[in-house]
Amino acid sequence: MQVAYVAALVALLTVSASAQPFLPGTGFAPLAGIAARMNYTDRDIVEFLTNVECLEGLFDTWGTFGHGFNNNLTLGGPTPIGARKANLSDQVQSHMEEIALNEQGHALFTRQAGSSLPCPQVDFTGGFNQWYAAAYNLSKGQTIESVFGAPFDPFASDENYLLSVLSLEELGATGNKGLTLLTSNPVIADGIAGLATSATAHATVERMLLWERRNNTVTPFNETVQQVFARVSAMRDTLDGPQLDDQGLVNTDPRTIAVPLYYPNMIPTDVRGLTFSRTPQQVINIAVLGNPSGTGVFFPNGLVGNITKPTGYDVLASGLDSFPASGARVVSQESTQAVGPLPNPVLLPNVTGELDLTQSLAGPLDNGTASTRGYSTVPPGVPNYTNGSQVAVAYPLPSSSGSSSVASGGRRLFF
Numbered sequence: 001m002q003v004a005y006v007a008a009l010v011a012l013l014t015v016s017a018s019a020q021p022f023l024p025g026t027g028f029a030p031l032a033g034i035a036a037r038m039n040y041t042d043r044d045i046v047e048f049l050t051n052v053e054c055l056e057g058l059f060d061t062w063g064t065f066g067h068g069f070n071n072n073l074t075l076g077g078p079t080p081i082g083a084r085k086a087n088l089s090d091q092v093q094s095h096m097e098e099i100a101l102n103e104q105g106h107a108l109f110t111r112q113a114g115s116s117l118p119c120p121q122v123d124f125t126g127g128f129n130q131w132y133a134a135a136y137n138l139s140k141g142q143t144i145e146s147v148f149g150a151p152f153d154p155f156a157s158d159e160n161y162l163l164s165v166l167s168l169e170e171l172g173a174t175g176n177k178g179l180t181l182l183t184s185n186p187v188i189a190d191g192i193a194g195l196a197t198s199a200t201a202h203a204t205v206e207r208m209l210l211w212e213r214r215n216n217t218v219t220p221f222n223e224t225v226q227q228v229f230a231r232v233s234a235m236r237d238t239l240d241g242p243q244l245d246d247q248g249l250v251n252t253d254p255r256t257i258a259v260p261l262y263y264p265n266m267i268p269t270d271v272r273g274l275t276f277s278r279t280p281q282q283v284i285n286i287a288v289l290g291n292p293s294g295t296g297v298f299f300p301n302g303l304v305g306n307i308t309k310p311t312g313y314d315v316l317a318s319g320l321d322s323f324p325a326s327g328a329r330v331v332s333q334e335s336t337q338a339v340g341p342l343p344n345p346v347l348l349p350n351v352t353g354e355l356d357l358t359q360s361l362a363g364p365l366d367n368g369t370a371s372t373r374g375y376s377t378v379p380p381g382v383p384n385y386t387n388g389s390q391v392a393v394a395y396p397l398p399s400s401s402g403s404s405s406v407a408s409g410g411r412r413l414f415f
Contacts, residue, residue: 044305054107060103066084106198159219207265240286
């Protein structure tokens, strides 16, 4: 990352009047927990995006319209395996048409930003059946069909399609957000930020549509939408390191913002209300279910470009925390000690990474299970008194004299 661009970002974050740039290792620490410097080129980043946007965009476009991208945005890439029109209600169809057109636009962005690579081969049939087999923790040799009596069809219904769309959408949302600090070109970074915010908006719509259907049964699993997605969320979270950065449709996890009344979770965030970030390797590791070759599941022939494998980094690392000091890796990271604390006037010293900003606030809780993501029913209105990250919100309450009192009448809200 160029020093001038880093300085500009820091100036914006700190609202500092200082004209002195922050040199590498002298104080700049990305608040999202992503690497301060990477040895990727901008073209590497854009070509990596080709994989993500082709996977998401082709699934959304085929399922919504029954055909692939317009204007040869695949650049000669093959037709996805199992692609067809989904069986959608009028309500879901109308929402998905806008989302699918946006996803075509995302693919167009990668072309305009310089990617000339064809879309990779993607597999919807085998990909989603392996995906849900992993979510249900099936043993090697077991398949969805052998266990449940029929394969999973992502195009069969509103429920199946939305579950599958959201499974991919949030990989794009978190992965795109994680890329914003990895480019040296502010124009490309601004475009990628647009991808991230757009994908997050898509995911929110999809979550709301699924929330309305949360008690509907999903074929062939004979579990509710809420339960199935709780399994998906838990599975994704176990494939990107120990940090908590994935949540179900219902969130009762006391380490995060969990609204007590029915615990709806339309926008997954940490305790500060910030959406999550993932590195390219974390995204790949989830998409190929941990295969170190970077092949299989949705990418039977692998990804295109130079960023194609989940290996070369420590899957247990997050941001600047516990990153490997040696060994082959794609990422080049500075240590926590080298980065140092954020400079004044920021009033939060020694910010070191995502684990310190989120995980350590809340204490130990197994984030590899579906129990806090909506799989288990929790009575509505039960506050999260176990949350170690309580936020005190004081507001005036009328006193007997008609005046307001904050000191004696404040109310504590538990998030």
